[in-house]
Amino acid sequence: MLTESQIERYSRHIILREVGGKGQQKLLDGKVLIIGAGGLGAPVALYLAAAGVGTIGIADADDVDLSNLQRQVIHFTADIGKPKVESAREKIVAINPDVKVVTYHEWVTAANITGIIADYDFIIDGTDNFAAKFLINDACVLAGKPYSHGGILQFVGQTITVLPGQSPCYRCLFPAPPPKDAIPTCSQAGVIGVLPGVIGSIQATEAIKFLLGKGKLLAGRILMYDALDMKFRDVEIKRSSSCPICGEHPTITELKDELDALTVCDLKEA
Helix, strand or coil: CCCHHHHHHCHHHHCCCCCHHHHHHHHHHCEEEEECCCCCHHHHHHHHHHHCCCEEEEECCCECCHHHHHCCCCCCHHHCCCEHHHHHHHHHHHHCCCCEEEEECCCCCCCCHHHHHCCCCEEEECCCCHHHHHHHHHHHHHHCCCEEEEEEEECEEEEEEECCCCCCCHHHHCCCCCCCCCCCCHHHHCECCCHHHHHHHHHHHHHHHHHHCCCCCCECEEEEEECCCCEEEEEECCCCCCCCCCCCCCCCCCCCCCCCCCCCCCCCCC
16 A cells, blocks of 8 residues: 555656556565666666665675766765665665665676575666676576666667567577677777666666566567667567577576676677
8 A cells, every 4th residue: 555655756657547556556566686786777776766666686796986977877976985786775765765775795696696586576687798698698587587688888779678488588699698809898999978878767667667567578679779870779589499598409507607708888789
């Protein structure tokens, strides 16, 4: 039952036919895990908190540094040197005290990811490296957890939602990490500061739609955004019968860390 304060706070949601009081309660009961409290994770966390998602998990082992502040809008200058999960937690609670924040100040690895994602309804991939992206995909597919992938580099971003057993997964598109030195890092190639705000906001929208059970998700579609040309491209994709984890004859049946994968923002526009 929503309180009078909650009815006022979420009034613009409640008047939406697709949300209403019952939908807002679904959001308050919802649990979303954000892996990566950086450029993508920042807008996701802020919007999910404002929307009233009741439990938000934040996993990140990094501390805030000055170079983060150009795009990671959940962190402020005074937060430099502070663990990103703590900085993010403070902003989430300041926006909305209804939200329970669970922090994981650690690297997500093959050894711990299954336990971390277990209690959540939806996972957000806000990471900046291929090793984590493939690990998140594999863990979510094996555990049957829906998730949103996001990637950014320079002026280009992409996102797709994966519904295990129903839609293509990340490995249906990219069966394995790219060769070393094939793609530059963000520190080498750069990234426009507003780009993660666009892609992260879409990821947050997907999480909210999933919790509400409304609308059409980006499942079976990859959405690509070019900020320089100000164009979106929506491309339909199919499940791959030869996918190494969700295909007809999977070769990946347990989790492992992609130790050779580079730390990069993600693929350029496909």
